[in-house]
Structure formats: structure tokens, C-alpha cells
Amino acid sequence: MESNYHTLKRTDNQLLVITHLSQLLTYATVFGGLIAPLILWVTQKEHVEGMDAHGKAILNFQISMFVYSILSIPLIFALGLGILTLILIGILVFVMPIINAIKASNGELPSYPLSINFIS
Template identity: 80%
Template sequence: MESNYHTLKRSDNQLIVLTHLSQLLTYVTGFGGLITPLIIWATQKEQVDGMDAHGKSIVNFQLSMLIYTIISIPLIIVVGLGIVTLVLIGILAFVMPIVNAIKASNGELPSYPLSINFIS
């Protein structure tokens, strides 16, 4: 008798929503906005339906924001424009996880603007 074992992914929009919102840990604790969603995505992408797509989007967005922040720091000294870009990055990094958490709760795919596709 042959065993036909298939792993069924469970639907867990709440965990996906929490994964998006975990990016806001940076504003509360000063760190964790990249690490926490990365750990949740890495451990749950095989078990939760849709987690892989959401997790990749989150990690790509967080890495993109990190790069934009690093680029903005020298712009403060050189041009002064870096302060404006840092404020815009801060607003974007705060608002977009909330917007995408709402989308996830409705079963929609995330969309993070200015996100570089590091993981596809």
C-alpha cells in the first residue's frame, strides 16, 4: 500500500497580519522590524497558505528601507536632502505595514512601494 502524504497548508490570515505589523517593532523597541518578520516567514512559509508571498514582500521592503536609510545618511551632510528622505522613509515604513496588514486581513496580496526585489 502506497502512502500519499501531502502537506496541506493552513489558512492563517491572523498570522500574516501579525507578520506585517511586526515590522512596527522598530518604532517600539528600536529593532526587530526586519528580524521578527524574517523569522516568522522562514518558519511558517511551508505551513501557512500565502505566507511565502507576504514574507518575501516584507523582507524585500525592510531591506529596501534599510538601504534607502543608509544612502540618506551621507546626503544629510552633503546636500541636506537626507533629512527629508529620512522623514519620508520613516513615514513610509510606518504606514505601509499597516496598509498591507489590512490587505492581508482581507485576503489580498501586499504591495510595498519602492521595494527592491532581493528575494523573488
């Protein structure tokens, strides 16, 4: 017997804020800033309004910053350009989750610069 029951997604801006801020776990653990948002996204995307869009944006940003970091390593030997790139990445990885957490608390969609759309 098929059910016509559709779950309504709840609005939970606080969980969206926590999901964005969980990226800062990168500074305490190596991959915590990727794993924590991934777990929150996978477990809550069907239950929380906007979690799918926020989660995808976060994961695309985290994966993009990881790729840029790896690509920066050989650039260190090219006039120190890689060092500047790594500094920029470090600033973005710290500042953008905070900015997007504020946006999430206001019900706005996130925007992460330089993100490659790996997950759509």
C-alpha cells in the first residue's frame, strides 16, 4: 500500500548556521571542516528547508579550497606565488563560513567565491 504522506521540511536556520560554522573545525582537525558539514547535509537535507543548497555550497567550497591548496604547493617554487595563494585560501576558509553563517541566520542563500561546482 503506497502512502501519499509527504514530509514537510522544517525551517531551522540555527542548524544551517551550525553547518556553516562547522567548517571552522578545519583549524582543530585536518578534515573536520569537510566531514562535519557532510554528515549534517546528508542526514538533514530531506528534513530541513534549504539544507540541500547550503550543504552543496559548503562541500563545493571545501573541495575547491582543497584543490587550490594542492595546486598551490608547486607554485611555492615559482617566486613564492604559492605562499600568497595559501594565505588567501587560509583567509577565505576562515572568513567565508562566518559570513555565510550570518546569511543563513537571516534566511539568505550562501555564496562562496572561487567554488567549483563539483556537487550540483
